[in-house]
Amino acid sequence: MTALRIVGALLLVLGLAGFLTGGFSFTKDTTQAKLGPLELTVKEKESVNIPQWMSLGAMVLGGVVLVLGFRKR
Numbered sequence: 001m002t003a004l005r006i007v008g009a010l011l012l013v014l015g016l017a018g019f020l021t022g023g024f025s026f027t028k029d030t031t032q033a034k035l036g037p038l039e040l041t042v043k044e045k046e047s048v049n050i051p052q053w054m055s056l057g058a059m060v061l062g063g064v065v066l067v068l069g070f071r072k073r
Helices: 002-022 051-072
Strands: 023-035 038-049
Touching: 002 051, 038 051
Parallel strands: none
Antiparallel strands: 023 038
16 A cells, blocks of 8 residues: 555545544643642643534545545556
8 A cells, every 4th residue: 555545545534533523622731830749730621623624625635645546657
């Protein structure tokens, strides 16, 4: 399998995942204060939204790259 086919398939799968999920979220730990042995940490929930046009563009680009990877030279 060539690198072009792998990149095309990866773009296609990531675009489809972004289109179906719409984004992802994660939790970030931050240290607010340190007073000797005591430490105050805060957990913040961050979310990242993936626009649908970007997901569709990645799927189209992945399909084009995948087709170009299968063309015979």
